[in-house]
Amino acid sequence: MDRILIESLELETVIGVYDWERTIQQRLTLDLELGTDIRPAAADDDLAKTLDYAAISQRIARFADEHDFALVETFAERLAQLLMEEFAVPWLRLTLRKPAAVPAAAAVGVRIERGTRPEGT
Numbered sequence: 001m002d003r004i005l006i007e008s009l010e011l012e013t014v015i016g017v018y019d020w021e022r023t024i025q026q027r028l029t030l031d032l033e034l035g036t037d038i039r040p041a042a043a044d045d046d047l048a049k050t051l052d053y054a055a056i057s058q059r060i061a062r063f064a065d066e067h068d069f070a071l072v073e074t075f076a077e078r079l080a081q082l083l084m085e086e087f088a089v090p091w092l093r094l095t096l097r098k099p100a101a102v103p104a105a106a107a108v109g110v111r112i113e114r115g116t117r118p119e120g121t
């Protein structure tokens with residue numbers, strides 16, 4: 001299966017379990033692999049036949065603006081559901097990092113895979 005990539009997408013959102021986190025915006029970074037078949041788009045050189053990574057990046061930024069989850073798990077799961085529904089993505093791998101959460105770590109976060117890969121990929 002081919003994949004469309006979005007790497008190190010920086011997002012600002014309210015996220016966290018502690019009271020002090022409910023009043024500030026924090027940075028998250030997102031890596032995304034979106035399963036798709038790129039051959040129709042490549043054959044016709046046509047953006048309409050593939051997943052538009054610019055449009056998807058904008059949608060993700062809007063999602064971050066509109067929500068204020070406690071857990072990175074909830075952000076990741078809800079975003080995966082949205083992307084699969086709105087953009088008809090059959091499979092994705094999403095890595096969400098919260099870089100400032102644990103000062104001794106470069107980042108902490110979650111990685112999830114959702115959906116079904118076509119046979120043999």
Ligand SMILES: Nc1nc2c(c(=O)[nH]1)N=C([C@H](O)[C@@H](O)CO)CN2
Nearest residue numbers: 015016017018070071072073101102
């Ligand atoms: N598995 C998780 N552990 C923790 C989370 C989280 O979202 N998932 N969040 C926090 C706090 O919000 C933390 O980021 C503040 O520094 C703690 N553990």
